[in-house]
Amino acid sequence: MKFIVSNNKFILIAFLCILGIGIQHTEAQSKKKKLKKGTSEQVDTGKKEKNEKTIKELTKKSEKIEGLFTMYRDTIDGTTKMLIHKDQIGKEFIYFSQITDGVADAGAFRGAYLDSKIFKIEKHFDKIEFIQKNVSFYFDENNALSKSSGANVSDGILASLTIEAQDDKKENYLITSDALFIKETFNQIKRPAVPGASPFSFKLGNLSEEKTKIKKIQNYPENLNIQSHYVYSKSSILNKGSNAVVDGRNITIKVAHSLIAMPENDYQPRFDDPRVGYFTTQVTDMTSKKVAPYRDLIHRWNLVKKDPTAKISEPVQPIVWWIENSTPLEFRASIKQGVLEWNKAFEKAGFKNAIVVKTQPDDATWDAGDIRYNVLRWTSSPAPRFGGYGPSFVNPRTGEILGADIMLEYVHHTNRVRIDKIFNLNETNTEYTPINNTHAYCSFGEMTHENTLFGQTALKAFGSSIEEIEGMKKEAMINLIMHEVGHTLGLNHNMKSSQLFSPAQLYDPAFIKGKSLTGSVMDYEAINVTIDKANQGHFYSEVLGPYDDWAIQFGYSQIQSPDELDLILAKSIQPELSFGNDADDMRSPGKGIDPRVMTGDLSNDQITYSIDRIKLVTDILKDLKSQFNQPGETYQELLQAFFILKSQYGRAGDVISRFIGGVYVDRSTIGQNEAMQPFTPVSYSDQKRAMQALSDYIFAPNAFDTPAELYNYLAAQRRGFNFFSNPEDPRIHKMVLGYQKRVLDHILHPNTLQRITDSELYGNTYALSEFMTDLNSSIFKADVAGSINTFRQNLQLEYVKKLIKILFDTVPKSDSKRKQPPYTYAAKSMALYNLKSIKSMVSNNTGNILSKAHKDHLKTLINNSIDAIK
Numbered sequence: 116m117k118f119i120v121s122n123n124k125f126i127l128i129a130f131l132c133i134l135g136i137g138i139q140h141t142e143a144q145s146k147k148k149k150l151k152k153g154t155s156e157q158v159d160t161g162k163k164e165k166n167e168k169t170i171k172e173l174t175k176k177s178e179k180i181e182g183l184f185t186m187y188r189d190t191i192d193g194t195t196k197m198l199i200h201k202d203q204i205g206k207e208f209i210y211f212s213q214i215t216d217g218v219a220d221a222g223a224f225r226g227a228y229l230d231s232k233i234f235k236i237e238k239h240f241d242k243i244e245f246i247q248k249n250v251s252f253y254f255d256e257n258n259a260l261s262k263s264s265g266a267n268v269s270d271g272i273l274a275s276l277t278i279e280a281q282d283d284k285k286e287n288y289l290i291t292s293d294a295l296f297i298k299e300t301f302n303q304i305k306r307p308a309v310p311g312a313s314p315f316s317f318k319l320g321n322l323s324e325e326k327t328k329i330k331k332i333q334n335y336p337e338n339l340n341i342q343s344h345y346v347y348s349k350s351s352i353l354n355k356g357s358n359a360v361v362d363g364r365n366i367t368i369k370v371a372h373s374l375i376a377m378p379e380n381d382y383q384p385r386f387d388d389p390r391v392g393y394f395t396t397q398v399t400d401m402t403s404k405k406v407a408p409y410r411d412l413i414h415r416w417n418l419v420k421k422d423p424t425a426k427i428s429e430p431v432q433p434i435v436w437w438i439e440n441s442t443p444l445e446f447r448a449s450i451k452q453g454v455l456e457w458n459k460a461f462e463k464a465g466f467k468n469a470i471v472v473k474t475q476p477d478d479a480t481w482d483a484g485d486i487r488y489n490v491l492r493w494t495s496s497p498a499p500r501f502g503g504y505g506p507s508f509v510n511p512r513t514g515e516i517l518g519a520d521i522m523l524e525y526v527h528h529t530n531r532v533r534i535d536k537i538f539n540l541n542e543t544n545t546e547y548t549p550i551n552n553t554h555a556y557c558s559f560g561e562m563t564h565e566n567t568l569f570g571q572t573a574l575k576a577f578g579s580s581i582e583e584i585e586g587m588k589k590e591a592m593i594n595l596i597m598h599e600v601g602h603t604l605g606l607n608h609n610m611k612s613s614q615l616f617s618p619a620q621l622y623d624p625a626f627i628k629g630k631s632l633t634g635s636v637m638d639y640e641a642i643n644v645t646i647d648k649a650n651q652g653h654f655y656s657e658v659l660g661p662y663d664d665w666a667i668q669f670g671y672s673q674i675q676s677p678d679e680l681d682l683i684l685a686k687s688i689q690p691e692l693s694f695g696n697d698a699d700d701m702r703s704p705g706k707g708i709d710p711r712v713m714t715g716d717l718s719n720d721q722i723t724y725s726i727d728r729i730k731l732v733t734d735i736l737k738d739l740k741s742q743f744n745q746p747g748e749t750y751q752e753l754l755q756a757f758f759i760l761k762s763q764y765g766r767a768g769d770v771i772s773r774f775i776g777g778v779y780v781d782r783s784t785i786g787q788n789e790a791m792q793p794f795t796p797v798s799y800s801d802q803k804r805a806m807q808a809l810s811d812y813i814f815a816p817n818a819f820d821t822p823a824e825l826y827n828y829l830a831a832q833r834r835g836f837n838f839f840s841n842p843e844d845p846r847i848h849k850m851v852l853g854y855q856k857r858v859l860d861h862i863l864h865p866n867t868l869q870r871i872t873d874s875e876l877y878g879n880t881y882a883l884s885e886f887m888t889d890l891n892s893s894i895f896k897a898d899v900a901g902s903i904n905t906f907r908q909n910l911q912l913e914y915v916k917k918l919i920k921i922l923f924d925t926v927p928k929s930d931s932k933r934k935q936p937p938y939t940y941a942a943k944s945m946a947l948y949n950l951k952s953i954k955s956m957v958s959n960n961t962g963n964i965l966s967k968a969h970k971d972h973l974k975t976l977i978n979n980s981i982d983a984i985k
Contacts, residue, residue, distance in 0.1 A: 170198070170280045170289045182334025183376055186292070195293055195329060196279070199236060199243055201286035207235050207248065209375040209517070211508045212302050215342060215484045216369040220317045220356040222306050223368045225494050226522035228506040229302050234273060241278050243290050245300075247271040250511045251398060253410050258402040274300050296341045296372055297327045304345050304368055317356050319366055320349030326365070338486065341372040359497040373486050375517065380417060382515045385680075387411035389782050390687035391669050392607045392637070392696045394507075396514050412514030414507060414605040415670045418466055423673065427462060433471045436600075439483045440475040441493045446528070447474065449589050450491055452657075453596025457604065460659055460667040469671075470600075486518045489603070491596075495525035504557055505599030519603035521596075527564035528592065530571070530752075557608075559598050559639055562714065563655075566642035567591045569763050570654055572756045576735045576742050577648040587654045594655035597636040601663065605670055609635040610712045611695030612662050614719040618727065621645075621718055624652030631660035632717065634691045639702075639714035641724075641766075646731050661691040688788045699780065701773045704857065705864030705935065709780040710773035710797065715766040722774065722804055725767035729812050732764045733820065740825055751832040754845065761819065765854035768813045772858045774805035775886065776871040776879075796879035803881065803889075810893035813858050816907050819851045852909045862890070863917050865924075865935055868942040887945040895956050902962035908969045915953060915973055919980045921946040947984075950977045 174196060177187035185198035211231040217223030233248040249268050254261040276290040294300060305319050326346035333340040345368045355363040386409075387395045393413035400408040420428035436454050438447055451472045461469035475483070475490070483490040486508075507519035570587050612634030620626050622645045633640050636656055645651050669683050686692055695712030702714045710721065718724040739760070743753040777797040812818055829845040831837075861867060871883045894914050898907060924938045938946075954977045957970040 168280055170282050170287065173280050173289060180332050180334045183337060183339045183374060184334070186332055186334055186339065187289075188329075188332060193329065194291065195296070195332070197290050197292035197295075199288045199290065201288075204236050204238050204243075207233050207377050207512070209373075209377060209510055210234050210247075210301050211373045211375060211486065211517075213371050213484070213486075213508075213520075214368065215371045216367075218356065218359050218366060218368075219496065220360055221319055221347075221366055221368065223304065224496065226492060226504060226506075226520055228508055228520075229304075229370070231508040231511060231517075232301075233511050234301075238278075238288070239275070242275045243278060243288060244275045245273040245295070247273055250396065253398050253400045253402075255400070255402040260402050264401070293329065296329050296343045297324075297345075298322070299345075301372060302370075304370060305347060315353050317354040317360075317363070318349075318352075319347035320352075320364065321347065323348040323365075330369070333485070335487070337376045339374040340486065341374075342484075343370050343372065344368075345370060357497060371484055371486075375486075377512075378417075378510060378515065378517070381419070382417045382510075382513055384412050384513045384515075385415065385670065387413050388669070388684055390684055390694060390784075391666050392609055392694050393605045393666070393670060394602075394607050396509065396511050413670060414509050414514050414516050416516045416604070418461075418469060418671055420465065420673055425465075427465055427467050429467050430469055433469055434604075435471045435473065435489060437483075437488050437490045438472065438474045439490050439492045440477050440479065441483075442491065443493070443525070446592060449592040450596050453593040454491070454600050456593075456597055456657075456659055457600055457663075457667070460664045461671065463664050464668045464671040465673055466671065483520075489519045491521045491523065493523050493525060504560070505602035507603045507605070516603070516605060521599045521603060523595075523599075524560065527560045528588070530568070557599070557602060560595055562639055563591050563595050565759065565762060568755070568759045570642045570644055572759055573644045573731065573735055575756075576738060579648070590653060590655040590657055591642075593657050594636060597656070597659065601635075601637050604667070606637050606663075606666055608639065608696045608700075609637040609662055609694050610639060610697065610700040610714060611693045611709070612638045612660060613640040613713075613717050613721075614693060614711055615660065615691055616718060618718045618720055618724045621652070621724075622647070622650050624650060627652040629658065631656040631658050631663075634660040634693060635662035635666075636660060637663070641715050641717040641728065641763075643717060644728075644731065646727055646734075661689075662694065665692050685787065688783050688791065694782070695780065701777075701861075702769075704860035705866040707773075708778040708870060710770075710777040711779065713770055713773055716770045721770050722801065722808055725770045726808055726812065728767045729764055732760045732767075735760060736821055736825065740822075740828055749832040750828050750830045754829050754831055757821075757825070757829055757845075758850075761850060761854070764819060765857065768809065768854060768858050769861070771805050771808045771813075772861050774801055775809075775862045775881075776867040776874070777802070778870065778874055778879075794874075794877060796874040796877065797881075799880040802886075806886065806889050806893070809858060809862075810889075813855060814893045814910060816898050816904055818906070819854065821847070848905060848909055851906055852913060855910050856913060859914060859917060862886075863921065865938045865942065868921075869936070869939050872939060872941050883941055883945060887949055891949045891952055895953060899956045900959065900961055902966040903969060905965075908965075911969070911973065912976075915950070915976055918946040918950050918953075919976065922950070922980060923983070947981075950980060953977060 174187040176191060177189045177196065180186040180188065184203070187196040187198070188194070189196075209231060210233075212229040214223045214225060214227040214229065216225050217227070233250055235246045235248055237244045237246055247270060249270055252264070252268060254264040274295055276292070276294060278288045278290060280289040281287065299305070299322065305322070308318070323346045326348060328344050328346075329341060330344050331340075331342040333342075347366045347368070349364055352363045356366075360366065387393060393415070395411040395413055398410040398412060400410045416434050417432075418430045418434070419432075421431050422428040438450055442450065454470060454472050458466075458468060458470050461467075475481075481488060483492050504522040505519065507516045509516050567588060570591075571584055574584050574587065613632075615634045616627070616630075616632070621632065621643050627643075630653075632643055632653060633656060636659055642654050643652070644654065665683070665686060669680065672679070672683065674680055687694070693711070695709060699707050699709055699712040700714060701707035701710060701712060707713075713721070716725065736757075739756060740753065743750075743756055745752075774797050779795045779797065781791045781793055781795070783791050826845075826847065829847075831843055831845075833843075868883065871879065871881070871886060875882060894907075894911055898904070903911070921938045922943055924943070954974055957973050960967060960970070962970070
């Protein structure tokens with residue numbers, strides 16, 4: 116053997132020698148031997164042993180559950196496997212989920228619908244992928260552009276799961292499916308953290324793999340339902356949550372997942388029109404040349420006539436509603452009446468008995484959460500998020516409604532309110548919060564509850580009988596059911612429909628009998644309580660309005676050509692068919708522009724009706740104490756009645772304030788009515804009338820006046836340590852200022868002030884300068900020469916601070932941190948002008964000591980502001 120001098124070469128040759136020996140040894144060891152029958156002798160086969168297991172072997176300890184997707188559940192550890200057939204690969208399915216139980220603290224409550232989406236199953240080598248499809252765009256297949264329909268559009272790979280076994284003969288693939296249902300694979304359950312949120316706010320922990328589980332599997336030919344219990348855990352917490360939470364460290368959110376076969380029917384999509392209000396799936400036509408290339412799909416049920424030739428026919432498949440067996444017996448007749456009222460609208464659209472109502476038997480084997488049933492459900496939650504909630508879920512490809520529920524909260528049909536809100540009824544909670552693109556959280560039931568409590572207080576003050584009060588509550592129940600059923604038929608809110616009748620007509624019981632008080636039951640109108648009990652008619656609508664009939668005709672009439680729809684839509688210019696939804700409404704300061712699209716209003720003269728409501732409240736307060744004096748009871752009911760009355764007073768102020776800088780909106784199409792224009796500013800006379808009403812009833816020295824002897828009795832009932840966090844006195848000044856601030860927040864909002872100036876270009880004659888001068892006089896002129904009461908002092912300081920804020924308003928470097936647009940230069944100029952005017956008015960040094968101190972306070976604030984400008 117020749118030795119190589121180079122160290123590297125020597126190492127390489129030595130390594131090759133050793134490797135050769137190793138290879139020979141391995142080959143010798145790898146020759147396996149089979150055992151001869153009856154002996155221990157091994158026979159060399161030269162073949163590799165196969166370790167792959169079959170589907171049968173992997174599922175031998177599992178329960179087999181046949182259905183849309185065959186499921187296997189291990190009988191020992193509960194893990195699941197899913198069988199995917201070759202025919203299901205490349206197909207689209209629908210996914211839908213809902214909360215079957217949760218806690219309001221976490222924003223997850225029973226009956227909340229989460230999402231519906233399209234997903235496709237694909238095979239990629241040894242993986243099965245679940246891919247969410249983007250359904251937001253449409254491409255005409257006859258257009259060459261359709262060949263690039265997927266360009267720059269992202270689908271979402273929800274899961275990519277390894278194929279564990281396959282049956283080539285039956286063309287089946289087996290995957291472990293736990294990851295689909297015990298992780299947030301299809302939907303995000305835990306709400307994302309809000310930047311800047313308090314560290315003391317209630318928060319869920321991390322999803323626990325150990326505690327989260329699949330609780331129930333229900334499999335049917337057309338859908339697979341999986342109920343999962345998501346457990347969010349953390350070792351320590353700052354906020355333990357409400358009494359509904361037994362252990363804030365471990366929160367269970369129960370979610371029902373549904374995988375649904377894509378419907379194969381003759382459903383014909385119908386496209387949205389801005390003149391009528393349906394929930395929609397928004398779709399953009401990418402092959403259209405139109406300025407507004409929208410193909411938004413309205414949400415509606417697949418109603419088809421049994422007899423297509425008949426003017427009115429029963430449907431092939433009606434919409435069946437089940438009254439849950441948990442429903443209080445005394446409500447069932449009213450609920451059925453409210454549901455079936457919609458059949459009158461469907462008859463005008465060509466359907467007889469379109470809706471059927473049944474009652475769930477007490478021994479029913481199906482659960483109310485089963486998506487195959489549309490159920491009117493009941494809960495009595497510790498802290499309800501809604502009074503009524505009517506969501507539906509749809510096929511995102513077509514807009515076809517596939518199922519719906521209505522959730523009703525018992526507390527909103529009782530005489531009680533949440534104890535933590537008793538001092539805060541002046542803070543409205545009527546927001547309409549989108550949950551996703553297909554449905555929203557509706558607070559109509561909560562508003563109905565407040566209205567009904569007001570009606571009950573007023574009737575009790577009038578000396579009405581128990582029967583009259585119960586009759587009013589029955590009307591409220593029917594009205595609520597009609598409203599929520601309307602949502603499940605696809606209709607969204609119509610906050611403009613309260614304009615149907617004049618105050619005089621609403622106060623005429625003979626005229627209003629049997630009629631709807633509004634154009635639509637989809638409004639958030641005020642309860643119709645008249646000043647004179649002798650003229651009391653309906654409190655709530657018990658029948659559908661003309662808009663409801665018309666909207667159902669648009670959505671459900673069986674049409675042969677687009678011209679038939681055009682004939683229906685051409686009627687939109689009729690006043691009783693006016694439409695304006697939450698996107699337009701003005702319940703929040705600075706939001707919306709049309710004062711007719713508002714909550715808590717009624718009549719086509721909202722200013723007069725609101726003033727009447729204020730006068731009614733003021734009159735009832737005079738004898739309130741004598742009406743709520745049941746011996747042996749606490750003053751809780753008196754306190755609640757007081758705040759309910761004041762809440763109605765404050766809401767009336769909100770309604771009036773929206774006329775300042777308001778602009779009426781009309782959405783008719785070009786040529787439909789030449790007399791109509793899209794934007795028409797509120798008339799000078801109505802804006803001045805609104806300003807005078809605010810001056811008289813919201814800003815005046817005696818605004819929100821209350822009999823002095825009543826204050827001593829506004830005492831909440833003690834319960835344990837419920838006064839530990841806050842004092843138990845009713846804080847009257849805070850309440851009144853809260854209502855006044857709500858009005859100021861709107862009329863001094865940058866959107867409102869800019870609109871006043873902008874609308875001067877197209878018809879507004881109530882100029883910014885005149886409005887701001889009127890406002891100054893309203894808040895200061897009446898008492899500036901003498902003593903100023905403490906309510907007015909609060910108002911004046913709040914107002915001056917708002918003017919200073921306008922004056923020094925600047926745009927931050929990061930616009931993302933700004934919650935509202937900047938004030939205009941015109942608004943800043945008028946703010947400075949008003950501040951100087953106020954300084955002049957309060958420089959007289961008159962009044963009592965507190966008034967003098969108050970005036971000095973104002974002068975100091977104003978002087979500092981003016982000096983800062985210099």
